[in-house]
Amino acid sequence: MLRLPEAYRSLFKRPFGTLYGSVGELLPQLEGRPVYAVGDVVTHNLLTAGVVPDITIIDGHTMRTPCNRSPLLLMRWVTVKNPPGTITTDLEDAIEEVVGDPPAVIFVEGEEDLAVIPLVLAAPDGAAVLYGQPEEGVVLRLVDATAKQAAASMLKVFVRE
Template identity: 45%
Template sequence: MLTLPDDLRGAFKDPMGPVYTDAERLLSEAGDPIVAVGDVVTYHLRVAGRDPDVAVIDGKTKREAVGAEIAAVLDGENRRIEVDNEPATLSTAMLDALVDALASDGPVVIYVTGEEDLATVPAIVAAPEGASVVYGQPDEGMVLVDVTPDSKRKAGELLGKLDGDTAAALAALGVDG
């Protein structure tokens, strides 16, 4: 549905919130529900005792398969939604899965064939105010984004800069485009 144009890649490099290296400290400041985007982030939150309400994972970190220890922690009994999402894109299936997972009563894992990196932006748009979206900042730590009217607006603006039918994407996320 949406693709990241090459000239916009830099806009996604800067953290959208504070960066943490301690999962317990991050969790003490996080809202509810928690959406985790990334295998290593999900691993650290689970090891710290908090299963994210929504975890978006692809079995990889930095384009390489996660190690056995991380994979073992990620393998669980949670409801699982499988989606295809090519690198540098946001598929309709990804957007639908985020909305479905956020509406679920229990923890949900969205398992992505392809790449989950851009899922942070629609997760912020779709999550309720008061939630937190946590994603990995390579070689730095975990970024905590509090879902507020301002963060939702900024994420919506970023989404709007992607190539494709952004109005349909926002509508799929429950937002008037």
């Protein structure tokens, strides 16, 4: 398991991609791409806009409060445990599995906030990864070599336990 030390948490509060005020603003950039969503609200907003993500990673919460907008998607569900502030091997393995065989939902018992990092690393070039930026909007990260390098650099501050 990888744990994010408290001293580095502020680094992960900045958007890891382009910040938009709403999902509606970025819809044109999703056309023709695999769409991967991290978060219950982002997934709900994509579905409301008529976009069904190829992969969804949710935990049934938004900002650590139970989310009444958790989607009921009719696709394969994989459940993993992932405590707050960590990236478990189970989460990484589940991401690899569903990226190789979409569509799927990964339901996280714990917290899915840091799943964006291994998801960008596993995603094919050209994929669109979206996640919520609390109180600000939605972040879109288009996957390419630069995105993968940035994600790999982010992992370097984690401690393996």
